[in-house]
Amino acid sequence: MDPPIPESIREQLGHPVLVRRLDSSPRSEVFLLEFGGRPAIVKHITSGPDRTERYQIEVAALRLAGRVEPRPVAALLATDATARVLVLEYLGGARAATEPWAVRYATALARLHSTPLSAGGAEIPRYRGPGPDDVEAFLRLARRLGVTVPPSAETELMAALERLADSGDEVLLHGDPCPDNAVATDEGIRFVDLEGARRGPGVLELAYLRIGFPTCWCVKALPCAQLTAAENAYRDTRRSPASGIEDACVSWLIQGDALVERARRRGADHLAQLPSRDWEWGTATARERLLHRLSVVAALAGDHGPLAATATLTSEMESAVKRQWPRLSALPATNDDPLTDPGLRPNHCA
Incomplete structure (x- = not known):
């Protein structure tokens, strides 16, 4: 054609x-x-x-x-x-890079998030994240897994979403900053496919590195040293503390829409389907994505006072998922570009 x-x-x-x-x-x-x-x-x-x-x-x-x-x-x-x-x-191929892919990605993301919004862009809507219905769906899943929900968990989860919304950090979000929308060039990584761009907190997309690229088919985990270096590169480039990574990861965890490709989002409770069936999407199944996100939030929330009950809940859900589906694999890890680097042994970062 x-x-x-x-x-x-x-x-x-x-x-x-x-x-x-x-x-x-x-x-x-x-x-x-x-x-x-x-x-x-x-x-x-x-x-x-x-x-x-x-x-x-x-x-x-x-x-x-x-x-x-x-x-x-x-x-x-x-x-x-x-x-x-x-x-x-046309973005041509880049020469061999001296920095890890994750650091170059985070630097480019910080540059994108540094875009001055005061110059225009009224067409770009604000990010609409999860809300009370998503919290309820997540807690229903916990109960179906046989996990007792701590009394304060719902309040904590809602508070996390409210902190994100009220963070005051409104930047230009890509909307789908997946590895296949991040093209390596000699001047650094450049992003394409911005039709889902939004205004919202930059930490929502910084969290992609830790939570495993939640809206992407090529979900992979990063080695801990690269994750730390990438998050530091983002903060140094933006010259911002970019706080709230725990809340951002909570936001991605409770979104059932982040378990399916874009065409299937909005309109179904995907979390409710997990106890009865699993499905493949790219490099991991839906249950494997859930397991990784639970482990990330359990580790982060354990050191974060306002999410104490959430830490207990997600830790117990992680254990329940492993008991119920013992053959699930951890996300494949990558030392380089997730699109080209083969999966390595399972990786866990606190």
């Missing part, structure tokens, strides 16, 4: 020559083209009732983040709102 290149874009960039079609989500088409002999990526947002909104969000996010130096996103070369087509710079 030939890419739909509107006349307005042809007038700006010249005659397009198709190189090949690239993998993309079911709701868009992505192509590698050449304009005047120079490669570029063309993205056509094709389907979904929110396709116009997604196009507007991505254009706004790319324009805002494109003002940051070093740039944390692919440069936006041309757009056509009627056709919902974006043309972006």
Whole structure:
């Protein structure tokens, strides 16, 4: 299928020559083209009732983040709102890096989160995280696993969500900062596919490194030393303490939507399905994702006074999951890019 290149874009960039079609989500088409002999990526947002909104969000996010130096996103070369087509710079392969992938990823994420929002971006909505229904669904799962819920657990979980919402840290979030949306270049990692961009606390995406890339098919765990170095690189680059990692991890733990791919989110209680069935998604099953997140929150909350009951709850849920499904594997660990590095032996970080 030939890419739909509107006349307005042809007038700006010249005659397009198709190189090949690239993998993309079911709701868009992505192509590698050449304009005047120079490669570029063309993205056509094709389907979904929110396709116009997604196009507007991505254009706004790319324009805002494109003002940051070093740039944390692919440069936006041309757009056509009627056709919902974006043309972006082609990001070529990078030379061998001297820093671990996780550190380069966290640095790029911090640059993205440093995007000044005062310059515009009214099209970018605020992040909508889990709420009371998600807390109730998580506690129902605990009871179905045979775990006694501490009386103060519900209050603690709601308080964690409220602390995130009231943190005052409103940044440009990517919305889906997965390894396959993070392209290595000689200038550092650059992000693509920002149609899910939101305004919200940066720690929600910093938590991806610790909680295991919760919205991604390529979920993997990081060695402890790399995790620490990456989180330090993020805080140094943003020049911010980026506090609240415990609350952010709690937020990802209780989200059933973070157990399925984007097309299946919103509309079902995925946590309720776990006792009766498991399903594969990428590099881990849903139960394996849950097990990893429980272990992360249990370790973090144990050192965090406001989450004392949550630490007890998640620790007991972790033990119950292991007893009920003893053949579950820990997330594969990675020493490098999660997309290319083979899974290593199980990894646990406190």
